[in-house]
Amino acid sequence: MKSTNLPNAPIKQIFHYQSTSVEIRLWVRCHGSWFSFLSLYQTLYRCVLEDLYEFPTLEKDLKEFQKLLRRRHTVDDCPPNQKSKQMYQQLSLKENCLQLRGPQTETREVICCVYVSTDSYLSVHTHPSLEAHELLRIVALKMDKAEEDMVLAVVSHTGERRVLQPSDCVYSESLTPQGKLVACRRDLTEILPPLTDSAELSRRPVRLLGINTWDVAAALTHLDWSLFKSIHEQELVYYTLSRVPGSGHTAALSVLLQRCNEVQQWVMSEVLMCVSLNKRVQLLKKFIKIAAHCKAQRNLNSAFAIIMGLNTAAVSRLNQTWEKCPGKFKKLFSELELITDPSLNHKAYREAFKRMKPPKIPFMPLLLKDITFIHEGNKTFHDNLVNFEKLHMIADTVRMIRHCQSDQPGNEVIGVDSVEVRASVNYLHIIDNQQTLFELSHKLEPRA
Secondary structure (H helix, E strand, O other): OOOOOHHHOOHHHHHHOOOOHHHHHHHHHHHOOHHHHHHHHHHHHHHHHHHOOOOHHHHHHHHHHHHHHHHHHHHHOOOHHHHHHHHHHHHOOOOOOOOOOOOOOOOOOEEEEEEEEOOEEEEEEEOOOOEHHHHHHHHHHHHOOOHHHEEEEEEEOOOOEEEOOOOOEOOOOOHHHHEEEEEEEOOOOEOOOOHHHOOHHHHOOOHHHHOOHHHHHHHHHHHHHHHHOOOOHHHHHHHHHOOOOOOOOOHHHHHHHHHHHHHHHHHHHHHHOOOOHHHHHHHHHHHHHHHHHHHHOOEHHHHHHHHHHHHOHHHHOOHHHHHHOOHHHHHHHHHHHHHHOOHHHHHHHHHHHHHOOOOOEOOHHHHHHHHHHHHHHOOOEEOOEEOHHHHHHHHHHHHHHHHHOOOOOOHHHOOOOOHHHHHHHHEEEEEOOHHHHHHHHHHHOOOO
16 A cells, blocks of 8 residues: 555554654655644544554553644744744654754855866865955965965956955855856956967876875765765755755755766866876876775765766777776776666666665765656655655665764775875866867877
8 A cells, every 4th residue: 555544544554654754754745834744643643542542552652642742832832933943843853863964054065166267167175164365375276376466256147357355255155146256367367278278288287196096085085975974864855856956955965966076077177188198097097096995985976976087078089098008907997887887777886885884975966866766756646645655765765875874984994184185185176168178188189
């Protein structure tokens, strides 16, 4: 039975559908109100009360209902405009009655994108209170430019530039609709010309080649874990079911998804901005080893991103580069590619991930895809009755987050924590223009 008309159902059927906190919240989303849920609980309470003498074992459940209903009376004493908020806070507790986890505005992590040319930007993983002078210092160090020669400006869609003062907060959710953040010279021109026309690429140092691959992988894993551990199960439900995307309920999840996309773009950008063939081969070897280390550290989110970055058309077409790559690295890369194989509903990935013990970081886009398929492939109602089987399936998928977060990374994910290593993963130079990527690829290795 997929659903039941709860008010008229036998008590055994009712308790067959007792829900965990995740499933309860899904039921509430279907009905659209926390107070509809309370009405259901009152009905259940009356049923339990009537059957208590016939089934004495229900006494424990009766006490639980009484506790919840007492909370309801407390909420009823609140002003009308506060009831919804109070009820949300009470019913959003985890199953172990802990407070709902969520990143606070003061401590949450953000990704700030500052453009350094018309076709590339610097992705800076930072805190929301970052000021303009701090960001300029980061850009100057990463791009080998003089800090005193640069300013930060917000460029509107019409091309108008507004220079930020050194003490201005650069991260603002209001900047996006206004325009983009740009690091430029004091005469308001870009600090780098378009990369396809730039002779500076030949002089660009490849800093990643001088850093140990395990240390880079460990830094990626620690950064991903700091984002992943702050994700609450509810965020996956909001992200999939919410009719108002970007409503603020999915902040941590959105940052981790953005990070996954940027790691993939970073891999492509680093390879295609490397003019020297020998150094480019070394970079391929570096990224293959970093992906293998990420997998060993149970960080499949970054492992997936690196493998997909190397598999993009602009990089995979570099035949001369791949031919010079040693056979053992090609073999290792082929083995890593297996976990990205989508055949049989990503069977290889699912089996590999299932064998891993927590803590572990899943490939988040695939997890969201699973929830979306469950949601869109199953009706929420059957004959005006709630399809609890669908809610159970979504809840089971969402609970995997809790399982993955059930432990902390141990000594097996320890790397050298240096300024150079942190900068290599916290500040990523990314080309976000597909045409630029392909032009660079064809300049490196023209078609025969």
